[in-house]
Amino acid sequence: MERVVIIGSGCAGWTAALYTARANLKPLVLTGTQPGGLLTTTTIVENYPGFPEGINGYELMVRLQKQAERFGARVEFGTVEAVDLSRQPLQLTVDGAAVEAETIIIASGASHRHLGLESETKLETRGVTYCATCDGALPIFRDKPLVVVGGGDSACEEALYLTRFGSTVYLVHRRDQLRASKIMAERALGHAKIKPVWDCVLTEILDVSQNRVTGVRLKNVKTQAETLLDCAGVFVAIGHIPNTQVFKGQIDMDAHGYITPRRGSLTNVPGVFAAGDCADSVYRQAVTAAGMGCAAAIDAERHLAARNE
């Protein structure tokens, strides 16, 4: 039986692993389908303390993993398919195999939100993507007009990154004001290649019949007017959905699926703790996720110590 199982390998998961490893609990980290989490798909992280020049997101995660492993954390490439948290030890099914744990730290992060268009699904990997860092350099996007959807920091970051490849980057936002932080908004709107398209939503991505992206159909939400915009790629950056479906009905969460801890990282189930983006709809920063991972590790360690007394 495992003393601590950490579900997720982003900033929260690795920090929880580092702390529980240093407490000699030999944590097992289950990576999920995206080892390193969403941060591995970003370019430079400029707001993680201690890196004055910024650090590549992927490199940051590799360093966190190495640091946790140095103290005895174990890593398994695996996805949690089911849980039974109604009895002790806590039961997990990981890629078909049963795993028992005294404590679990849920650090399962969040995934990209989709627009919900049929054409979006059909053209995914055919010019529709959720990650400029992963796909921006593909030949199909070179020197072509590109569309980024969204008005937050992610959309600005994606748009700025894509200026290296696209001829023009249209930043399509459903309002006339960005949600992004001031510094990111100023950078994006000040870039010669980025053109904002305000008050518009995508109603269709063209052209499913050609099996590639040739443009988008836009609707102005104020005037209801429809227009067509030619582009070779659509980069969707409209936020995230917490990866908590597997815990539904067992762990308390809000209407959007974010885990709602009771106190600190403690969930409604004794021995189950939550950290990072899966339990944070407010701050959602790499450094806050790391801090939550630390708190969850300390809470798990105290829980185990109290049980053994």
Ligand code: NAP
């Ligand atoms: P976000 O801040 O939630 O922004 C999502 C954006 O997408 C909003 O502008 C929203 O519009 C729009 N949107 C949501 N659903 C939509 C839909 N169905 N159709 C069209 N537009 C839709 O998400 P995020 O940009 O991914 O950022 C998440 C967190 O990570 C934030 O806390 C952010 O600060 C952080 N982050 C930081 C950095 C950085 O500092 N460099 C980089 C990336 C992310 P409305 O504005 O109208 O709601």
